[in-house]
Amino acid sequence: MKTIAEFSIQFHQYLNEEGQIVQALPAFANDHAHLIRLYTSMQRTRLLDAKAVIMQRTGKMGTYPSSLGQEAVATGLGDAMKPEDVFCPYYRDQGAMLERGVTLTEILSYWGGDERGADFQVPREDFPVSVPIATQCLHACGVAYAFKYRKQPRVAVTSLGEGGTSEGAFYEAINLAGMWNLPVVFVINNNQWAISVPRNIQTHAQTIAQKAIAGGIEGVQVDGNDVIAVREIVGRAVEKARSGNGPTVVEAVTYRLSDHTTADDAKRYWNEEVVKTAFAKEPLIRLRRYLTEQGAWNDEKEKQLIDQLSQELDQAIKDYANKASQPAENIMDFTFKELPEALLHQREILLGENHG
Amino acid sequence: MAEITLAEAITQALAYEMQADKNVVVFGEDVATNGGVFRTTLGLLQKFGPDRVLDTPLAEGMIGGMAIGMASQGLKPVAEFQFEGFMYPAFDQIVSHASRMRTRTRGRLTCPVVYRAPWGGGIHAPEHHSESNEAYFAHIPGIRVVIPSSPARAYGLLLAAIRDPDPVVFLEPKRIYRMVKQNVPDTGEALPLDQCFVLREGSDITLVTWGAYTVESLQAAEQLAQEGIQTEVIDLATISPIDSATILESVEKTGRLMIVHEAPKNCGVGAEIAALVAEHALTSLVAPIQRVTGFDTMMPYYKLENFYMPSVARIMATAKQLMEYA
Numbered sequence: 221m222k223t224i225a226e227f228s229i230q231f232h233q234y235l236n237e238e239g240q241i242v243q244a245l246p247a248f249a250n251d252h253a254h255l256i257r258l259y260t261s262m263q264r265t266r267l268l269d270a271k272a273v274i275m276q277r278t279g280k281m282g283t284y285p286s287s288l289g290q291e292a293v294a295t296g297l298g299d300a301m302k303p304e305d306v307f308c309p310y311y312r313d314q315g316a317m318l319e320r321g322v323t324l325t326e327i328l329s330y331w332g333g334d335e336r337g338a339d340f341q342v343p344r345e346d347f348p349v350s351v352p353i354a355t356q357c358l359h360a361c362g363v364a365y366a367f368k369y370r371k372q373p374r375v376a377v378t379s380l381g382e383g384g385t386s387e388g389a390f391y392e393a394i395n396l397a398g399m400w401n402l403p404v405v406f407v408i409n410n411n412q413w414a415i416s417v418p419r420n421i422q423t424h425a426q427t428i429a430q431k432a433i434a435g436g437i438e439g440v441q442v443d444g445n446d447v448i449a450v451r452e453i454v455g456r457a458v459e460k461a462r463s464g465n466g467p468t469v470v471e472a473v474t475y476r477l478s479d480h481t482t483a484d485d486a487k488r489y490w491n492e493e494v495v496k497t498a499f500a501k502e503p504l505i506r507l508r509r510y511l512t513e514q515g516a517w518n519d520e521k522e523k524q525l526i527d528q529l530s531q532e533l534d535q536a537i538k539d540y541a542n543k544a545s546q547p548a549e550n551i552m553d554f555t556f557k558e559l560p561e562a563l564l565h566q567r568e569i570l571l572g573e574n575h576g
Numbered sequence: 577m578a579e580i581t582l583a584e585a586i587t588q589a590l591a592y593e594m595q596a597d598k599n600v601v602v603f604g605e606d607v608a609t610n611g612g613v614f615r616t617t618l619g620l621l622q623k624f625g626p627d628r629v630l631d632t633p634l635a636e637g638m639i640g641g642m643a644i645g646m647a648s649q650g651l652k653p654v655a656e657f658q659f660e661g662f663m664y665p666a667f668d669q670i671v672s673h674a675s676r677m678r679t680r681t682r683g684r685l686t687c688p689v690v691y692r693a694p695w696g697g698g699i700h701a702p703e704h705h706s707e708s709n710e711a712y713f714a715h716i717p718g719i720r721v722v723i724p725s726s727p728a729r730a731y732g733l734l735l736a737a738i739r740d741p742d743p744v745v746f747l748e749p750k751r752i753y754r755m756v757k758q759n760v761p762d763t764g765e766a767l768p769l770d771q772c773f774v775l776r777e778g779s780d781i782t783l784v785t786w787g788a789y790t791v792e793s794l795q796a797a798e799q800l801a802q803e804g805i806q807t808e809v810i811d812l813a814t815i816s817p818i819d820s821a822t823i824l825e826s827v828e829k830t831g832r833l834m835i836v837h838e839a840p841k842n843c844g845v846g847a848e849i850a851a852l853v854a855e856h857a858l859t860s861l862v863a864p865i866q867r868v869t870g871f872d873t874m875m876p877y878y879k880l881e882n883f884y885m886p887s888v889a890r891i892m893a894t895a896k897q898l899m900e901y902a
Contacts, residue, residue, distance in 0.1 A: 335680060352672045359641060364645070365651075389638070395633050396632070555718045
C-alpha cells in the first residue's frame with residue numbers, strides 16, 4: 221500500500237474574536253481608511269436587515285432573509301471583486317450586492333415584490349439573487365466560460381450556503397470549473413444552518429472547503445466573521461482566477477444570527493446558549509474593537525456613522541415606498557422579447573380588466 | 577447539390593450559424609470528438625475548434641445551467657442533451673432560470689439558449705431513450721418548444737431557434753433523423769417560428785401533428801384521399817406558443833379536427849389544441865374533436881413499442897369516424 225494523493229485544508233484568520241491580530245496583516249488592512257470602509261459596509265448591511273425585518277413585521281415588506289452575523293462574508297467578497305467582474309449571488313447576499321453597486325432601494329424593491337429591484341442600474345451584468353439552491357453555481361461557470369472564451373481578464377463569483385453544497389448543482393459546478401480551469405470563485409457562507417437543519421447533520425465532511433478537492437480545485441477555509449480574512453482570501457482567489465490559475469472554493473465559517481427569513485422562527489430549533497456564544501463572535505464587534513485600539517475609531521465616529529447610514533436608509537425606504545407601481549402589463553411584457561399572439565390576446569384581457 | 581438527412585440538416589444549420597456568428601458555441605456530452613451519438617455535430621470540432629465545440633462532463637443539470645450563464649454574456653449557446661429522457665436534471669434550470677431571466681430582470685439579462693435533444697420513440701432504443709416529453713416544456717411560460725419534421729424544416733427552424741432572443745427547447749424526431757433525404761440549400765435562410773406548416777391541403781378533416789408523426793399522418797391522408805376523404809395535414813412545428821390562426825382557419829374550412837401525437841393523451845399538447853378550437857371555433861365543428869395519441873402508459877420497452885405507437889390504421893379509422901358526422 222502507498223499513499224497516492226494527500227490533501228489538506230488551510231484555515232485563515234487575521235483578527236480573532238477579541239479583535240486581536242493573530243498574524244501579520246495583508247497590505248490593504250494596514251490602511252485604516254479601507255478597514256473603515258469595510259466596517260461602514262457591514263454596518264450598512266446590518267441596518268438594512270434590521271429595518272427590513274421591522275418593515276416586514278409591519279406589512280411594508282415581503283418575506284426577507286436577514287444576514288445578521290454574516291456581514292463580513294458579504295462585504296469581504298464584494299470588496300474583493302472588480303467592477304467588471306460578475307456576481308451570481310444567493311439570496312442572503314445583500315451586503316455583497318451593495319458593494320457591487322446595487323442600491324438599497326433596489327434590494328428593498330426586490331424583497332418588496334417588485335421585479336424592477338433586479339434591474340440593477342450599476343452592476344448590469346450581475347445576476348439577480350438565486351432562490352433555487354446552488355443553481356447559481358452553474359450560471360457563474362457559464363459566465364466564466366464566456367470570459368475565458370473572449371480572453372477577458374474577468375472573474376465570476378458565486379455564493380451559497382453550506383446547505384447548498386449538498387446540492388448536485390454545486391458538485392457539478394466545481395467539477396466543471398476544475399475541468400475547464402474557469403475563472404470562477406465559489407464562496408460558501410457556512411452559517412451553520414439550512415433553515416432548521418444544522419451543519420452537523422448536513423454533511424459528514426469535516427470541512428465544506430474540502431469538497432473542492434472532489435472537483436480537483438483548491439478549497440480553503442476562512443473565519444467568516446473576520447472581514448480582513450474574507451477580503452484577503454477571496455481577493456487572492458479572485459486574482460488567481462483572473463490570472464488564469466483556476467477556480468477556488470472559499471468556505472467562510474460564520475453564524476446566522478437571525479431567523480432563516482421573516483417567515484421562520486429559529487427559536488423552534490436554536491440552542492440559546494450556542495447562539496449567545498455565536499453573538500460574541502460576530503464580525504462588527506471585533507473590527508470596531510481593533511479600530512478603536514488603533515485609535516482609528518471612537519464612540520463619536522460610531523454615532524456619526526449610524527446617523528449617516530440611517531439617513532441614507534430612510535431616504536432609500538422613502539424612494540422604495542414612493543416608487544410608482546408597475547403597470548399591470550408588466551406581468552407579461554418581459555416573457556419574450558416579442559409577445560406571441562396568444563399572450564397579446566391575454567394582454568388585452570388583462571388591460572380590459574384593469575381599465576374597464 | 578447532394579440531398580441530406582434531417583440529422584445532416586441539423587449539422588448544416590449549426591455549421592452555418594457558427595460560421596456566421598462567433599457567439600455560437602455548441603456543447604454537450606460526446607458532441608465534440610465523437611460528433612454526437614447521432615452524429616448531428618459531426619465535423620464541427622474540426623471546423624470550429626475546441627473553444628466552440630465542447631465535450632462537457634456528464635451532467636445534464638450542469639449543461640442546462642452553464643448555458644444560462646453563457647447566454648447572459650451574449651454568447652448563443654446551443655446545448656445538446658444526448659436524449660430527451662435525460663433532460664430532466666436540467667428541468668430546474670430551464671423552468672426556474674432560463675425561462676424567467678428576461679422577466680426577472682425586466683429585460684436586463686436575457687437567455688438566448690437553444691436546448692437540443694433527440695426526441696421520441698420508435699427506434700427500438702433502451703428505456704429512457706424514447707420519450708415524447710414536449711408537453712412538459714410547452715407548459716413553461718417564456719420557453720419556445722420547436723420540433724422539426726423534415727430536413728428542410730430542421731435546417732430553417734434550427735437557424736431561427738439559434739437567432740431567437742429567447743430560450744428554445746428544440747426537439748429532434750430521432751425516428752426520422754435518417755428516414756428521408758432532401759435537397760436543403762445552405763443559404764442560411766431561417767424559417768419562421770410560431771407558425772404551422774400546412775403539409776397537405778384538404779377540405780374534410782384538419783389533422784394537426786408534429787415531428788415524426790407527420791410521416792404516418794401524410795401516409796394516412798394519402799390513403800384516405802383514395803377513399804375520397806380530403807385531409808389537411810398541419811405540422812404544428814412550434815409546439816409552444818401555438819399558431820392558433822392557421823389551425824382555426826383550417827377547422828373553419830373542414831369542420832373536423834383530429835390531433836395526432838406520440839406522447840400520452842392525458843394533458844398532452846393535443847388537449848391544448850382541442851381546447852383552443854373549442855374556445856374559438858366550436859360552431860364550425862360538425863364532429864367531436866378526436867385525439868390519436870400514445871396511451872397513458874409508460875413508454876414500453878422496445879418489444880412492445882409498436883403497440884404504443886399510434887398506427888396509420890388508427891389514424892385512418894379515426895378519420896373515418898369523423899366523416900360519419902355530416
